[in-house]
Amino acid sequence: MATNNTTPKSKKAKKGIFDSIKTKLILVMLAAAAIPLLIVMIVNYKTSTNKALADAQSTLEAQARYISAEYSGVLQENVDMVRSIAENPTTIVYMEGTAGIEDDVMIQMMQAADKILDDGSVMAIADASGMQIVSPPVIA
Numbered sequence: 001m002a003t004n005n006t007t008p009k010s011k012k013a014k015k016g017i018f019d020s021i022k023t024k025l026i027l028v029m030l031a032a033a034a035i036p037l038l039i040v041m042i043v044n045y046k047t048s049t050n051k052a053l054a055d056a057q058s059t060l061e062a063q064a065r066y067i068s069a070e071y072s073g074v075l076q077e078n079v080d081m082v083r084s085i086a087e088n089p090t091t092i093v094y095m096e097g098t099a100g101i102e103d104d105v106m107i108q109m110m111q112a113a114d115k116i117l118d119d120g121s122v123m124a125i126a127d128a129s130g131m132q133i134v135s136p137p138v139i140a
Helices: 021-087 089-096 103-117
Strands: 132-134
Touching: 021 089, 021 103, 089 103, 103 132
Parallel strands: none
Antiparallel strands: none
16 A cells, blocks of 8 residues: 655645735835925925025125225224324424434334224334335334
């Protein structure tokens, strides 16, 4: 007698995770919800980034205009002070060397101008060649 040692084979094939209609429906629903959400997030990011950059640009431009106006004012004050010292009759006579004005008089005049400006710089008088003639001592 012959013995039959063969076992019957399973008629069901093993199913994968994506073979189920339930899984496929869940994935489709997730994609249907996630894709518009991603699009909205990308558009929102671009819009808010552009708005932030525009706001930063306008703020920086306003600050630049303010600093420029302040700096122009300081420069104008300095130019006016230098012009008033240069046009002062005492300075003119001193530079001509005709009245015997001492250096101390000019130093005091420049120190008074420096106190008015109070910008931390020190004025000096130079001749036509650019050589410094009179300079007040720097007071710390």
